[in-house]
Amino acid sequence: MVVVEVVEMTGQLGDSYDVVVVGGGAAGLNGALMLARSRRSVVVIDAGSPRNAPADGVHGLLARDGMPPAELVARGRAEVRGYGGHVVTGEVDAVTREGDGFVVALADGRVVRARRLLVTTGLVDELPDVPGLRERWGRDVVHCPYCHGWEVRDQAIGVLATGPTAVHQALMFRQLSADVTFFSHTRPPTAEQAEQLAARGVDVVAGEVASLEVAGDRIVGVRLADGRAVGREVMAVASRMVARAGFLATLGLRPVQHPSGMGEHLPADPLGRTDVPGVWVAGNVTDLGAQVGAAAAAGATAGAQINADLIAEETRVAVDAYRDPFSAEAEARVAELVAGDRRHGL
CATH class of the missing domain: 3.50.50.60 (FAD/NAD(P)-binding domain)
Incomplete structure (x- = not known):
């Protein structure tokens, strides 16, 4: 031996x-x-x-x-x-x-x-150039439903559309929460994708996202370039x-x-x-x-x-x-x- x-x-x-x-x-x-x-x-x-x-x-x-x-x-x-x-x-x-x-x-x-x-x-x-994303990355800005999904279940989740997997990402997070909003940002969904999102009860918000709204140590919403604000607790983004x-x-x-x-x-x-x-x-x-x-x-x-x-x-x-x-x-x-x-x- x-x-x-x-x-x-x-x-x-x-x-x-x-x-x-x-x-x-x-x-x-x-x-x-x-x-x-x-x-x-x-x-x-x-x-x-x-x-x-x-x-x-x-x-x-x-x-x-x-x-x-x-x-x-x-x-x-x-x-x-x-x-x-x-x-x-x-x-x-x-x-x-x-x-x-x-x-x-x-x-x-x-x-x-x-x-x-x-x-x-x-x-x-590499994250989109949206103020607030990098600072909250890995906490309430997440990317993977398998890595973070359970921890953000049932919360108000926003999905920022920046890449080819954005719609897929929104449908994955819809499995974890009934309150999911798709921010089309610079990548609006196709007609087929919009139908999929609608069928699953995912709201679509058109317009470019200007920044995340943060209060204290948590996200409270999304600010769009036209001034609109949409309340959210979590943001999902594909880097x-x-x-x-x-x-x-x-x-x-x-x-x-x-x-x-x-x-x-x-x-x-x-x-x-x-x-x-x-x-x-x-x-x-x-x-x-x-x-x-x-x-x-x-x-x-x-x-x-x-x-x-x-x-x-x-x-x-x-x-x-x-x-x-x-x-x-x-x-x-x-x-x-x-x-x-x-x-x-x-």
Whole structure:
């Protein structure tokens, strides 16, 4: 039986790892957990700016429903460290190719090398330029009925039409409240959509929205450009979601338009593999609509695939050395693999 030595890790960044994970949310931490449990040297580099920071709790996650996002991350970090993984604070500035691996440069000047890269940096929500939206985002300005719907049930909900999913969003929130108003703003519904909204009892208010009306620490209504005011307690708005991935441009990886029209993502196959050899992605950076549970599952899948990819590479090296044990290249690669095994006490 192989016994894994559990070491309490600090936030110190090493020189090189089997895998560098960029982004420390659910996807990144679950990917790192799979890799650390497979005795891979892995580090999670996290900038500390999670998308769900304004939220009171994570919802729709079995056995963790309502847990504060910061607590979920803290538990995940402890689990990764418990299996020998590293978790450090830092912002990745650029990634360049070096042989079969990568050089990861941080904004503070630190540099680390990796054989493989898992990118789980999530996305940025771009909100319409309506005063009050950003300030109330994640509280009484919401976007996802599955993330926030139960918490705003039976309240007076407004839906701001800014994107292609606005009518769908209104119908989803209608499931949670009988008092839903659709503000057509800059995207009036089509005749078919207007009929759907009317059939479900959703009022449609024409005209551009100028601002949210806020009293104390809550929304009380919507102010239109023509001066009209409509009372509301909650506003739902679909943000434009853009993957955080500028640091990958040197590898030729850039966000592209998502087929849904919801924003920009990094495309990948169902297992998280991108078109750039050695680079995997997981979570919202590639799947714009993924909730925490789906993001974590995708991270676990990508972590397992990376481990399998490394095993395949190491097996090829071992076979080459087995066939020609005296070649200089074989000796060098075997020495490298042995050094990696020693790091894990094998």
